Amino acid sequence: MAPTGNNSMHRSSSRPQLDLSKAEIQGNVEEKYPTILLPNQSHDLSHLALDIGGSLVKLVYFSRHQDQSTNDKRMSNVKNRLGFPNGNRRSYPILGGRLHFVKFETSKINECLDFIYSKQLQCAGGESHYSDVADGNAIIKATGGGAFKFANLFKERLGLSLEKEDEMGCLVAGANFLLKAIRHEAFTHMEGQKEFVQMEPNDMFPYLLVNIGSGVSMIKVDGDGKFERISGTNVGGGTYWGLGRLLTKCESFDELLELSQKGDNRNTDMLVGDIYGGMDYSKIGLSASTIASSFGKATSEKKGLEDYRPEDISLSLLRMISYNIAQISYLNALRFGLKRIFFGGFFIRGHAYTMDAISFAIHFWSNGAAQAMFLRHEGFLGALGAFMSYEKHGLDDLMVHQLVERFPMGAPYTGGKIHGPLLRDLNEKISWMEKFLQKGTEITAPVPMAPPGTTGLGGFEVPLSKGCTLRSDASALNVGVLHLVPTLEVFPLLADPKTYEPNTVDLSEHSELEYWFKILSEHLPDLVDKAVASEGGTDDAKRRGDAFARAFSAHLARLMEEPAAYGKLGLAKLLEMREECLREFHFFDAYISIKQRENEASLAVLPDLLMELDSLDEETRLLTLIEGVLAANIFDWGSRACVDLYHKGTIIEIYRMSRNKMQRPWRVDDFDAFKKRMLGTGDEKPPPHRRALLFVDNSGADIVLGMLPLARELLRRGTEVVLVANSLPALNDVTAMELPDIVAEAAKRCDILRRAAESGGLLVDAMTNTLDSSKENLSSVPLMVVENGCGSPCIDLRQVSSELADAAKDADLIILEGMGRALHTNLNAQFQCDALKLAMVKNQRLAEKLIKGNIYDCICKYEPAS
Numbered sequence: 001m002a003p004t005g006n007n008s009m010h011r012s013s014s015r016p017q018l019d020l021s022k023a024e025i026q027g028n029v030e031e032k033y034p035t036i037l038l039p040n041q042s043h044d045l046s047h048l049a050l051d052i053g054g055s056l057v058k059l060v061y062f063s064r065h066q067d068q069s070t071n072d073k074r075m076s077n078v079k080n081r082l083g084f085p086n087g088n089r090r091s092y093p094i095l096g097g098r099l100h101f102v103k104f105e106t107s108k109i110n111e112c113l114d115f116i117y118s119k120q121l122q123c124a125g126g127e128s129h130y131s132d133v134a135d136g137n138a139i140i141k142a143t144g145g146g147a148f149k150f151a152n153l154f155k156e157r158l159g160l161s162l163e164k165e166d167e168m169g170c171l172v173a174g175a176n177f178l179l180k181a182i183r184h185e186a187f188t189h190m191e192g193q194k195e196f197v198q199m200e201p202n203d204m205f206p207y208l209l210v211n212i213g214s215g216v217s218m219i220k221v222d223g224d225g226k227f228e229r230i231s232g233t234n235v236g237g238g239t240y241w242g243l244g245r246l247l248t249k250c251e252s253f254d255e256l257l258e259l260s261q262k263g264d265n266r267n268t269d270m271l272v273g274d275i276y277g278g279m280d281y282s283k284i285g286l287s288a289s290t291i292a293s294s295f296g297k298a299t300s301e302k303k304g305l306e307d308y309r310p311e312d313i314s315l316s317l318l319r320m321i322s323y324n325i326a327q328i329s330y331l332n333a334l335r336f337g338l339k340r341i342f343f344g345g346f347f348i349r350g351h352a353y354t355m356d357a358i359s360f361a362i363h364f365w366s367n368g369a370a371q372a373m374f375l376r377h378e379g380f381l382g383a384l385g386a387f388m389s390y391e392k393h394g395l396d397d398l399m400v401h402q403l404v405e406r407f408p409m410g411a412p413y414t415g416g417k418i419h420g421p422l423l424r425d426l427n428e429k430i431s432w433m434e435k436f437l438q439k440g441t442e443i444t445a446p447v448p449m450a451p452p453g454t455t456g457l458g459g460f461e462v463p464l465s466k467g468c469t470l471r472s473d474a475s476a477l478n479v480g481v482l483h484l485v486p487t488l489e490v491f492p493l494l495a496d497p498k499t500y501e502p503n504t505v506d507l508s509e510h511s512e513l514e515y516w517f518k519i520l521s522e523h524l525p526d527l528v529d530k531a532v533a534s535e536g537g538t539d540d541a542k543r544r545g546d547a548f549a550r551a552f553s554a555h556l557a558r559l560m561e562e563p564a565a566y567g568k569l570g571l572a573k574l575l576e577m578r579e580e581c582l583r584e585f586h587f588f589d590a591y592i593s594i595k596q597r598e599n600e601a602s603l604a605v606l607p608d609l610l611m612e613l614d615s616l617d618e619e620t621r622l623l624t625l626i627e628g629v630l631a632a633n634i635f636d637w638g639s640r641a642c643v644d645l646y647h648k649g650t651i652i653e654i655y656r657m658s659r660n661k662m663q664r665p666w667r668v669d670d671f672d673a674f675k676k677r678m679l680g681t682g683d684e685k686p687p688p689h690r691r692a693l694l695f696v697d698n699s700g701a702d703i704v705l706g707m708l709p710l711a712r713e714l715l716r717r718g719t720e721v722v723l724v725a726n727s728l729p730a731l732n733d734v735t736a737m738e739l740p741d742i743v744a745e746a747a748k749r750c751d752i753l754r755r756a757a758e759s760g761g762l763l764v765d766a767m768t769n770t771l772d773s774s775k776e777n778l779s780s781v782p783l784m785v786v787e788n789g790c791g792s793p794c795i796d797l798r799q800v801s802s803e804l805a806d807a808a809k810d811a812d813l814i815i816l817e818g819m820g821r822a823l824h825t826n827l828n829a830q831f832q833c834d835a836l837k838l839a840m841v842k843n844q845r846l847a848e849k850l851i852k853g854n855i856y857d858c859i860c861k862y863e864p865a866s
């Protein structure tokens, strides 16, 4: 999903510009990191907050979206027309922007200072403190012990004062925010299986929060700001890393964790079987393979450290510490009757085995009564909480539907160790990716390897999740950039937003996932060609095209290995990711020339089509119009089969051929019910719909020869029509920016469309001269265009533009057209008003699966208001 407006397609590069005017160095010019004053820098550039722990520094910062859409004529017309109510809006603006998550090792705090400096984050410590910035005395929120320990360093190097926030309070604030506002934040992890859990904001409390950092804190959370640190343990992440380093000579935490994946703890741990001569101690429920004593075998007098494999040592240590923390957690949960236990902190590091070990132990000790849950933003709770403590961020009011998470490529800092230079611009990103992605191993993930099986109650056997190479790039953290888009809303006509699921196809089924990955991979070379051509085919475009292909393939490979890496995966997300990835590499509209060509060709034949339609009686015309929409939906550059077809004829030939083949009954055919609602039966004439929302799909024939004639029919019958189109380009879909021009062209050829477009404010400088129009005829129901808030071929109706949400309030008919919006998503969506779903199925597998039919079968699904 994307924010709305004029410039929004340039969003990917939308870091606000620094205002460098009157910049001057403050203090000693000889210093290594002299502070530069930017007195004219706008104060709301960003917020920054830190959690400086014993092991890692976590940084959360906010960057604003570029100012959007001020002089967009279409927008202001729509606003006039629909008179956007302000009643239920917040009374103060919250900033649209992005939240970034970055971490560093505390022992290398200079890297963190460099990062802040190079991003100029110290120049904007937060609105409420702006007045201080000019004095070189910006204040930023910080928590963790380092907020005390390093206060002077921040002051000296960056002129930043750290305002200290209570560490436990921050952890709780961060966790509460994530659980409420981020979809797919919390998950369980058992025997290698990740399952997302959605918390009900009304039913979240109480819970136990266990933060495993260097040390471990256990906090009972009863509400927002209501908590008590009930316990802790000094055996934590620092213990694993510290002891592990001494015993194995590993040089990094990740190396130690990787070693554990090849370990066998039977060589170091003393098992029940070792003590009981290979037998279980079944009377107390302990199997022979239960660890009786961690490192108990290392007591052997005959052996020294060199006789044990570092792999085995690492594994024993990891299990010892994970089990120990889990056991103490469980006992504390028991003490206060808490059923839900969330684990955070970077000890977890998204590592499958660690999570399995903790889950297993919680399950074991509680006899299945308590459940361990993990958080995707595991280590960032404190930093987020510190961020939340700014007064005017507006974040605490944000809701799930206003946050969109994206996973851009190449943020080398987030791994904790630095893999490359700070990426300042696209060029540097591409260079870095060219090098980084050559090392194929680094795009692998910790994934379960062992076949499914049971660990078996009665002992701590080996949890199943092992892993291969640990990912050291940003995505290892399974944390993206959070886009805050305050204008997004839940589509108000959904029958039940709570149970609404946009995706029709479930990608958690592996064969389904494989199939779509194959489709997307095969489509990639063609897409790259188009994208490069759309940017003039220059060397720069080719290089970007190459980088895009690498990046998107890497995403695909990553998801193939760990489908839940970026949250719950659906086809809509996958298709959107492709579009976002294009934008990330500055391809703003790959299909632009194809779209223009097809629009022109279709507009040229529109008058003939309208004439043909007008010669038909009402009933035949309605059928022909629906046939026309279905037939024209064949022009879809997202479908392989259709692209092949285009080489076989002109647009109008294909359109006619396609329409001639429309034999009823269609595979799903509710046309008669729809006709009855529109035309009635016998003498009984039902009133026309008040307002119809037409969710349009492709450019060219699809919009011009399919949807516009249908819109015209509705207008003629007295129904207001709102064309709902994408905010940003996706494949050859028509966008809300392009539609007014297309409508204007069509209006030159049709009186009904012209009057409606004028009435809807779409024709601003009315072309009164182009056609003879009598002024008295001018009043007409309006034709309008609104953007849907998204930049994907699919639509998740939980996150639409406020413009669309407003337009929906008076609507009593929804028409969803095309595979992306009516099939891949929303085929099963229920609405509060009449809904018509129209699509041609241009994919054999989908046809078989969804409608037990064949490629090119049609769907005309009509569901009256429930």
Ligand SMILES: Nc1ncnc2c1ncn2[C@@H]1O[C@H](COP(=O)(O)OP(=O)(O)OP(=O)(O)O)[C@@H](O)[C@H]1O
Pocket: 052, 053, 054, 055, 056, 057, 105, 144, 145, 212, 213, 214, 215, 216, 236, 237, 238, 239, 240, 241, 253, 254, 344, 345, 346, 347, 348, 349, 379, 415, 416, 417
């Ligand atoms: N790259 C890394 N370097 C060091 N430790 C890491 C790394 N990645 C994960 N860890 C683990 O994460 C732990 C630190 O987690 P976290 O950042 O949540 O705690 P902290 O805030 O530094 O510690 P505390 O809250 O106790 O002061 C380390 O002790 C180690 O076990």
Ligand SMILES: CC(C)(CO)[C@@H](O)C(=O)NCCC(=O)O
Pocket: 053, 054, 144, 145, 167, 213, 214, 215, 216, 217, 231, 232, 233, 234
């Ligand atoms: C000291 C803190 C709070 C610093 O984050 C943390 O490392 C911790 O909770 N340690 C455990 C101390 C204890 O309760 O035994």
Ligand SMILES: [Mn+2]
Pocket: 051, 052, 053, 054, 144, 213, 214, 382
């Ligand atoms: Mn900490």
